[in-house]
Amino acid sequence: MKPTLGFEEIEKVIAEFKRNPFQNYPVFTPHTGVVSLKVKKGDKVKGTSGKWLEKKGTLLYTLTRQGNVKPFYAPIEGEITDLKKELEGQFVEANTYLLTIRHRLSKEETINKILEKFLDIYRAPETAKYYLAPELSKKIEQKGLQQILIQPGDEFLVMSRMKRDVTLVYDGQPGIIYALYFKPNTTIAQGEPLLGICPPEQAEFISNLVKKIQLEWD
Amino acid sequence: MLELEKKVLFLQKRLVYLMDIKGELFGDRLVPLQNWLDTLKSQLYTLSAAELKDSLDKIAAQIYLYEKEAEEKLTPLDYVRIVRHPFRMTLKDILENVYDDYVELGGEDECNIDPAVIAARATISRKVGNRIYTYQVMVLGHEKGHGEEFRNGGSAKPWGNAKALQFMQVAETEGIPIHSYIFTPGAFPIEDYPGAAQQIARNLYAMAGLKVPIISFISEGGSGGAEAIGLSDLRLMFSHGYYSVISPEGAAAIEGKLKEGEKAPLDLVRRCAEQLKITAKDNLELGTIDRIIQEPPLGAKSEDYAFFQQLKKEVIKATDEVVLSVKSLSALRAYHLKKNGLQDTSNIYIRWELNEKEKQKLVQKRRQKYRAMARNFYADLRSPWQKKVEEVKNYFLRVKTYFYFDLLKRPRRRLERIGEDIKAEAHVILSYFFSPFIQLKERFFPPKQKYYFKLEYETEVYETEVEDTQSNNGYVSPLAKVDKTITCPNAERCGCYDIWIPDLYTDLCGICPNCGHHFPLEYQWYLNCLFDKNSVREFNAEIASINPLGYEGFDAKLNQAKQKTGRHSAIITFDAKVMGISLVVVMLYTDFRGGTVGAAEGEKFVLACERARLLRRPLLAYVHGTAGIRIQEGTIGVIQMPKCTVAVREYLEAGGLYIVVYDNNSYAGPVASFLGCAPYQFAIRSSRIGFAGPRVIRETTGTEVPPDYHSAENALKRGHIQGIWDRREFRKNLYMALRTMGGKNLYYR
Numbered sequence: 001m002k003p004t005l006g007f008e009e010i011e012k013v014i015a016e017f018k019r020n021p022f023q024n025y026p027v028f029t030p031h032t033g034v035v036s037l038k039v040k041k042g043d044k045v046k047g048t049s050g051k052w053l054e055k056k057g058t059l060l061y062t063l064t065r066q067g068n069v070k071p072f073y074a075p076i077e078g079e080i081t082d083l084k085k086e087l088e089g090q091f092v093e094a095n096t097y098l099l100t101i102r103h104r105l106s107k108e109e110t111i112n113k114i115l116e117k118f119l120d121i122y123r124a125p126e127t128a129k130y131y132l133a134p135e136l137s138k139k140i141e142q143k144g145l146q147q148i149l150i151q152p153g154d155e156f157l158v159m160s161r162m163k164r165d166v167t168l169v170y171d172g173q174p175g176i177i178y179a180l181y182f183k184p185n186t187t188i189a190q191g192e193p194l195l196g197i198c199p200p201e202q203a204e205f206i207s208n209l210v211k212k213i214q215l216e217w218d
Numbered sequence: 219m220l221e222l223e224k225k226v227l228f229l230q231k232r233l234v235y236l237m238d239i240k241g242e243l244f245g246d247r248l249v250p251l252q253n254w255l256d257t258l259k260s261q262l263y264t265l266s267a268a269e270l271k272d273s274l275d276k277i278a279a280q281i282y283l284y285e286k287e288a289e290e291k292l293t294p295l296d297y298v299r300i301v302r303h304p305f306r307m308t309l310k311d312i313l314e315n316v317y318d319d320y321v322e323l324g325g326e327d328e329c330n331i332d333p334a335v336i337a338a339r340a341t342i343s344r345k346v347g348n349r350i351y352t353y354q355v356m357v358l359g360h361e362k363g364h365g366e367e368f369r370n371g372g373s374a375k376p377w378g379n380a381k382a383l384q385f386m387q388v389a390e391t392e393g394i395p396i397h398s399y400i401f402t403p404g405a406f407p408i409e410d411y412p413g414a415a416q417q418i419a420r421n422l423y424a425m426a427g428l429k430v431p432i433i434s435f436i437s438e439g440g441s442g443g444a445e446a447i448g449l450s451d452l453r454l455m456f457s458h459g460y461y462s463v464i465s466p467e468g469a470a471a472i473e474g475k476l477k478e479g480e481k482a483p484l485d486l487v488r489r490c491a492e493q494l495k496i497t498a499k500d501n502l503e504l505g506t507i508d509r510i511i512q513e514p515p516l517g518a519k520s521e522d523y524a525f526f527q528q529l530k531k532e533v534i535k536a537t538d539e540v541v542l543s544v545k546s547l548s549a550l551r552a553y554h555l556k557k558n559g560l561q562d563t564s565n566i567y568i569r570w571e572l573n574e575k576e577k578q579k580l581v582q583k584r585r586q587k588y589r590a591m592a593r594n595f596y597a598d599l600r601s602p603w604q605k606k607v608e609e610v611k612n613y614f615l616r617v618k619t620y621f622y623f624d625l626l627k628r629p630r631r632r633l634e635r636i637g638e639d640i641k642a643e644a645h646v647i648l649s650y651f652f653s654p655f656i657q658l659k660e661r662f663f664p665p666k667q668k669y670y671f672k673l674e675y676e677t678e679v680y681e682t683e684v685e686d687t688q689s690n691n692g693y694v695s696p697l698a699k700v701d702k703t704i705t706c707p708n709a710e711r712c713g714c715y716d717i718w719i720p721d722l723y724t725d726l727c728g729i730c731p732n733c734g735h736h737f738p739l740e741y742q743w744y745l746n747c748l749f750d751k752n753s754v755r756e757f758n759a760e761i762a763s764i765n766p767l768g769y770e771g772f773d774a775k776l777n778q779a780k781q782k783t784g785r786h787s788a789i790i791t792f793d794a795k796v797m798g799i800s801l802v803v804v805m806l807y808t809d810f811r812g813g814t815v816g817a818a819e820g821e822k823f824v825l826a827c828e829r830a831r832l833l834r835r836p837l838l839a840y841v842h843g844t845a846g847i848r849i850q851e852g853t854i855g856v857i858q859m860p861k862c863t864v865a866v867r868e869y870l871e872a873g874g875l876y877i878v879v880y881d882n883n884s885y886a887g888p889v890a891s892f893l894g895c896a897p898y899q900f901a902i903r904s905s906r907i908g909f910a911g912p913r914v915i916r917e918t919t920g921t922e923v924p925p926d927y928h929s930a931e932n933a934l935k936r937g938h939i940q941g942i943w944d945r946r947e948f949r950k951n952l953y954m955a956l957r958t959m960g961g962k963n964l965y966y967r
Contacts, residue, residue, distance in 0.1 A: 050922075051922055051924075052924045052925055054924070054925045065703065065716065066702055066703040066718070067700075067701065067702025067703065068702050068703040068704055068705060068716055070705050070716075
């Protein structure tokens with residue numbers, strides 16, 4: 001179960017994220033070899049991009065082993081904050097720390113981090129189409145999404161694959177459905193988030209927190 | 219007054235057209251005319267009709283003079299502008315004005331499987347004496363729709379070409395001629411089933427044997443897209459059209475080595491247009507078309523009704539010509555037509571239906587026509603003496619084949635088959651005759667033990683399994699001589715370890731031991747490792763590529779390729795054996811100009827087909843790689859698509875077994891013709907097969923494609939190929955394919 005926080009904590013949480021709106025990505029060598037660094041401390045680097053992540057990021061360093069010069073690219077956009085310059089031209093072991101990319105979190109990434117911290121995310125067990133269970137759907141229609149409490153053992157989702165419908169039974173902590181992340185009649189890949197569930201008393205807190213971030217984050 | 223208003227608008231349109239096509243020639247000279255027309259338009263109801271008419275006549279005369287001046291100074295790039303202009307006549311204009319009546323098949327504007335392709339059943343009539351004769355025809359073609367967005371500029375999608383094929387077959391069933399009008403900048407390059415390349419190949423293959431007259435008319439002939447409906451008995455071209463292997467902009471991007479998104483400089487585009495020899499006149503000289511249909515100055519537009527009347531006569535005459543060339547009783551009419559041309563067709567009537575014999579003759583003539591195309595555009599480096607020896611050898615081979623297969627083997631096989639049938643019939647009769655006796659015997663002497671009837675299948679009797687003793691013939695790839703490791707491209711995804719290069723290119727046959735990724739290997743590896751030791755015997759190696767269009771700088775590039783490879787063309791043709799089975803092989807390899815196909819390559823391919831047919835051997839096309847048709851050869855290159863497909867069809871119809879194996883990268887024209895039409899197509903793992911590369915797709919369709927879009931796995935999923943072979947298993951799989959697909963008699967039915 002995720003931590004329960006009061007309303008007074010909102011500012012604290014936001015301040016914490018504002019104080020440090022970054023995520024550090026340390027880069028380690030995958031294997032032995034002679035290092036040749038291609039970036040300097042303070043350099044801005046681009047991460048992997050493209051619809052299929054087909055475009056490589058900025059070249060960080062190369063590792064030469066047995067005559068094979070292997071390039072390594074930045075996995076994420078950011079700034080080089082730490083760099084082991086002394087390793088330039090040195091032979092290093094596998095898993096040697098080389099540098100750190102400090103990535104500035106975007107508004108969406110911050111919200112996702114907060115939601116992940118405070119919500120129980122229910123992920124798709126299989127690649128399939130998902131629907132809310134008819135009873136639950138009816139209740140949500142009548143009362144609204146964040147008003148419905150689900151208990152372990154409740155039938156809450158219908159997984160449909162090639163006309164084979166399987167009813168899924170909720171087995172987590174009791175809570176309300178804070179957010180739906182899927183659209184009916186759309187195929188959802190395995191592991192994608194379907195529902196965000198939280199204790200009823202935290203719904204308002206999360207909602208206010210998200211709103212505040214959306215308004216204040218730049 | 220309404221008429222004069224219409225005339226103002228018409229003249230304005232002509233002026234806009236003139237500016238669009240040749241604006242840079244006139245500079246500001248057209249502005250006063252434009253202003254004059256604008257003033258007249260605003261004073262339409264204040265000026266008297268006589269004044270207005272007088273002014274308009276003066277303007278019309280001036281515009282006519284300018285049009286004439288522009289016409290005289292048209293450059294090849296201007297022809298491209300003309301055919302792409304929204305005022306240019308379209309197929310619908312032709313259907314409306316040339317044919318008496320038509321019914322569009324399979325679509326109406328946007329409600330169409332592909333609005334860029336139109337199929338229509340139409341009627342066209344001619345008057346002979348006092349009688350009017352009406353003919354039924356099938357009209358196919360691309361529709362540009364005067365710039366309608368959903369028409370895609372006449373760029374046919376694979377299913378559009380499939381629709382064209384469907385109605386070609388309908389026309390064949392009904393025995394009516396096909397008129398195909400080509401108005402396309404090129405085919406829409408997508409791989410979705412049935413696949414841009416594969417569908418064009420299917421169309422070409424079908425047209426090579428279609429038993430009805432086909433007449434094609436080219437306005438905008440964009441390479442493979444044009445060929446999809448362009449293989450015909452008579453190829454006519456509009457005087458202001460263009461027919462090219464690639465758009466001038468595309469050629470400029472290649473020539474200028476431009477980065478994606480960069481616009482080609484106009485001068486370079488113009489130079490490319492000139493060098494590609496794209497105009498009707500150029501194409502007539504090259505022999506890729508049969509005749510030019512003259513258009514009015516600056517090309518035919520939708521309202522050029524006089525031109526449509528002329529076109530109607532041309533259409534009828536062209537169909538007459540094709541029909542008369544195969545009609546048994548036609549000499550006088552053919553003579554009359556030849557002598558009088560279009561001037562007087564009032565006293566001849568020609569029925570366009572053909573009988574079976576005439577249909578055979580028609581197809582045969584079509585094949586001969588394509589066989590003879592582009593024959594002067596390659597070099598034969600053999601001395602006259604060598605040529606004579608070759609001719610004599612071929613002659614003896616023909617005689618030997620005739621005696622062995624036609625005189626001895628074929629009658630013997632026929633007799634054997636008759637014998638088999640008689641035996642089988644006799645068996646049935648004898649069973650009837652003896653069954654009462656057997657039953658009687660069984661009643662009095664019941665069988666003591668149960669009988670098991672052994673089912674006997676009709677089996678092919680093969681030789682005993684040949685043990686493969688091939689061990690690379692001692693060949694070591696030069697790639698293996700590097701003393702370092704290499705990273706598999708799938709290392710990140712599959713966790714492959716680095717591979718020691720000498721191991722990779724020797725024992726591992728260039729294959730990652732973890733994920734099975736195939737690293738490219740040189741074509742010599744296949745020559746040495748795929749076929750039996752000392753079995754490779756090359757033929758026609760002296761047929762050499764040249765620079766038929768005198769393309770600037772191409773001679774140097776060609777010489778460089780010849781020096782690099784020590785060969786004269788991008789195709790190697792040879793006899794070889796695979797585990798004892800003899801076959802004829804054509805190998806397209808990348809080292810020579812990217813494996814591009816031009817006149818020499820096409821000729822060598824056709825000769826290989828003929829040799830395989832003569833020797834009754836299976837034909838293997840191993841594609842080490844091909845980048846498409848050689849753009850520096852222009853339409854001479856494009857014509858290799860139908861030419862080679864016709865040869866494949868002839869070979870297959872004679873009973874041959876044709877197998878294509880793709881490796882590395884195989885794209886564009888060859889895949890869309892003589893490779894893509896093969897009944898059995900396989901790919902070596904990690905190869906890529908497609909119509910256009912990702913950059914061309916992005917630039918023409920505006921859509922991104924995933925990095926594995928052209929992968930062999932995706933080609934297999936789309937149904938373009940029939941299997942993926944591991945390089946280590948290539949020899950074994952090929953042997954199996956030859957045995958299972960070839961059957962008892964191996965190659966010939």
